Amino acid sequence: MARRVRMEPSRTLTEFRLLPGLTARETSIDQISLESALVMRPDGGVIALKMPLLAAAMQSVSGPRMGIELARLGGAAIIYCSQSIADEAAMVAKIKAHKAGFVEPRTVGPDVRLREVEALRRQYGFSTFPVVSQDGRLLGLITRRDYDARIHADVPAKERMVPRAQLDVGVGITDLEAANALLIEGHRAVLPIVDRDDRLLSLVFRKDIEDHLDNPDQVVDERKRLLAFAAVNTHDYETRVPALVEAGVDVLVIDSSDGHTTFQRDTLQWIRRRAPNLPVIGGNVITGEGFDYLVAAGAGAVKVGMGGGSMCITQEQKGTGRGLATAVMEVVAARDRHEAKTGVHVPVIADGGVVNSKDVIIGLALGADAIMMGRFFARMEESPTETVRISDRVMKPYWGEGSARAREWSPARYRQAAFVEGVEGFVEYAGKLRDNLPLMVSKVKSAMSSCGCRTIAELHANAELELVSALAIREGKVHDILQLGGEADSLSSWST
Numbered sequence: 001m002a003r004r005v006r007m008e009p010s011r012t013l014t015e016f017r018l019l020p021g022l023t024a025r026e027t028s029i030d031q032i033s034l035e036s037a038l039v040m041r042p043d044g045g046v047i048a049l050k051m052p053l054l055a056a057a058m059q060s061v062s063g064p065r066m067g068i069e070l071a072r073l074g075g076a077a078i079i080y081c082s083q084s085i086a087d088e089a090a091m092v093a094k095i096k097a098h099k100a101g102f103v104e105p106r107t108v109g110p111d112v113r114l115r116e117v118e119a120l121r122r123q124y125g126f127s128t129f130p131v132v133s134q135d136g137r138l139l140g141l142i143t144r145r146d147y148d149a150r151i152h153a154d155v156p157a158k159e160r161m162v163p164r165a166q167l168d169v170g171v172g173i174t175d176l177e178a179a180n181a182l183l184i185e186g187h188r189a190v191l192p193i194v195d196r197d198d199r200l201l202s203l204v205f206r207k208d209i210e211d212h213l214d215n216p217d218q219v220v221d222e223r224k225r226l227l228a229f230a231a232v233n234t235h236d237y238e239t240r241v242p243a244l245v246e247a248g249v250d251v252l253v254i255d256s257s258d259g260h261t262t263f264q265r266d267t268l269q270w271i272r273r274r275a276p277n278l279p280v281i282g283g284n285v286i287t288g289e290g291f292d293y294l295v296a297a298g299a300g301a302v303k304v305g306m307g308g309g310s311m312c313i314t315q316e317q318k319g320t321g322r323g324l325a326t327a328v329m330e331v332v333a334a335r336d337r338h339e340a341k342t343g344v345h346v347p348v349i350a351d352g353g354v355v356n357s358k359d360v361i362i363g364l365a366l367g368a369d370a371i372m373m374g375r376f377f378a379r380m381e382e383s384p385t386e387t388v389r390i391s392d393r394v395m396k397p398y399w400g401e402g403s404a405r406a407r408e409w410s411p412a413r414y415r416q417a418a419f420v421e422g423v424e425g426f427v428e429y430a431g432k433l434r435d436n437l438p439l440m441v442s443k444v445k446s447a448m449s450s451c452g453c454r455t456i457a458e459l460h461a462n463a464e465l466e467l468v469s470a471l472a473i474r475e476g477k478v479h480d481i482l483q484l485g486g487e488a489d490s491l492s493s494w495s496t
């Protein structure tokens, strides 16, 4: 006999519905915030998201383009670790270099020939180069408009630059609003920021500030750079983590289908020693015991779910797994016990099998702080794959991290893995994140409004859910009409 056989079947998110509460003026949609804790820092601080949605750490989902755009919209994409350390670090560096405010510029000396400036322009794609003295003092600014590469190739930068005296310069400015005010005042497109000794610190571009103001939810660090999230594994972390830290990573996510292991504990403890204030998300677990184990080892958040992913065959292959709703409920109960004991709220992330806005809201209502999705984000323009046409449908490829295709990046590593845990397929192309996420967000907010909850914390405290029957689920769909463009479905009969 097994140690324990649970006779209550485990449940999926799809099997629950929310019961509405009292909606009032204070809980109208425009009053609702989706801001949610994502991970605790070891020093007790919290990294929060304005939109608690995460793109999974998968080759077919989260590259730098997804990382940048999702962070600008308030969520987070986890750069996948099933690639070389150098490639993953380069992706993180690309996200951190994305201009969100104060830019560390590539500078040139006053005697550099404009031929070289032109070569740098082509190499880096920037067209504004501050000219600085050997000790870093600002001498001027040279932009694409100041020279003609054919005529001035041999002319030194100092002869064509706009000299320091003619520039508007911000001395010691650290906030974007103040920089913006100076840029507007001076009709300038770029503002060099210097210290009291006139040493160049950074550049602020007008178009970046506009971009920043257009994306009020974007998740940024104290220097207004987008946050970068990256996955690590329990094999090569001793070399991967330092490279990611060097590239500027803000949050690490340990990527494992079964995180309740001594390997994950060792990885967490090693990271804690080597990068003491770097937040780490552990997982995946599906029991309260697994949650307690990872938190004791230093996880600042825990990812929950096994076997439910849309391309996952773990349950079929190994018989391990659990319905996501049951896993989330059990882990959230452990999280709440931990919080009652220590006062620390360790965020829980529901992962695998979340299909649409309805699942997102049920997952959050059951106590998750954030929701991770693979398939949903693989369909977006910003995922790393190209669209393909299959008969008359536009699709994008999608494959599991445990599939044969994902393992191609390092055949040696998977030599002993005799079977795969994921498949490869296609998902319907959905267009840009920016065109899809607002709709998802408005549905989640609308549900929160119906439940009379203004915040995720209120949703956790006040949501009332009900398990529904299979027939009730069918009743909740279109039935007994012939829907335009759809199929007829009958609950009872068409005759009465």
Ligand code: IMP
Residues within 6 Å of the ligand: 056, 057, 058, 257, 284, 305, 307, 308, 309, 310, 311, 312, 313, 314, 351, 352, 353, 354, 372, 373, 374, 375, 376, 399, 400, 401, 402, 403, 421, 422, 423
């Ligand atoms: P989806 O949102 O239903 O597509 O599920 C995405 C989640 O599936 C990921 O975040 C992982 O937790 C999990 N996953 C990714 N690749 C595999 C795989 O190959 N086998 C099983 N689970 C996977």
